[in-house]
Amino acid sequence: MPNTFARSTGRVSIDAGVHELYKQLTTGKSAEDSPFLTMKDLFMLAACTGFRMQQGKALGKREQPFHYSVFTEAEDIPILKAIAIATTGDVSVLADPDQIVQIAEEYANAGINEIRAVVADNAGLPLWNLVEALR
Numbered sequence: 599m600p601n602t603f604a605r606s607t608g609r610v611s612i613d614a615g616v617h618e619l620y621k622q623l624t625t626g627k628s629a630e631d632s633p634f635l636t637m638k639d640l641f642m643l644a645a646c647t648g649f650r651m652q653q654g655k656a657l658g659k660r661e662q663p664f665h666y667s668v669f670t671e672a673e674d675i676p677i678l679k680a681i682a683i684a685t686t687g688d689v690s691v692l693a694d695p696d697q698i699v700q701i702a703e704e705y706a707n708a709g710i711n712e713i714r715a716v717v718a719d720n721a722g723l724p725l726w727n728l729v730e731a732l733r
Contacts, residue, residue: 609662610641611703616710617661623717623724633717633725638668640713641702642677647712648705649681655708666699678702 612620623640626632634640641664648654669675682691682698691697716731717724 608665608667610638610664610666610699611657611660611662612637612641612710613655613657613707614659614661616707616714617663619710619714619718620663623713626724630723630725633728636668637663638674640710641706642674644706644709644713645681645702646677646705647709648707649684649709651708651712653708654685654701654704655711657703657707666695681705 620637620640622632624632624634624637634643669678678698678701679692682701683689685691685701686697691701717727720727
């Protein structure tokens with residue numbers, strides 16, 4: 599089923615300063631080195647992490663590594679919408695996909711630093727660091 603989550607730019611932004619981390623955690627030679635299948639998967643965890651911490655961070659220089667169409671209708675978009683409603687306290691945010699994604703981008707920008715600290719900056723393989731963090 600095609601993604602009906604229309605956004606004017608069509609792209610999802612991340613801070614340029616973390617683009618290499620996104621690449622590192624998604625394009626390695628093994629799952630132990632790169633525990634995320636796609637940048638979208640890492641973005642979703644980062645957005646949820648930032649939301650859990652109730653901390654967003656404005657993006658500086660932007661990279662747009664993937665298209666919004668990779669968000670799944672059944673899983674990703676409902677999460678992004680729930681985060682936007684919880685953040686704004688207003689269901690009218692659902693009418694503005696740009697605002698929904700912008701909110702997620704800012705949470706992801708804060709959350710990716712927590713993920714870096716737990717997964718990439720600790721000794722050991724990123725996958726096992728992630729598993730340990732989730733325990």
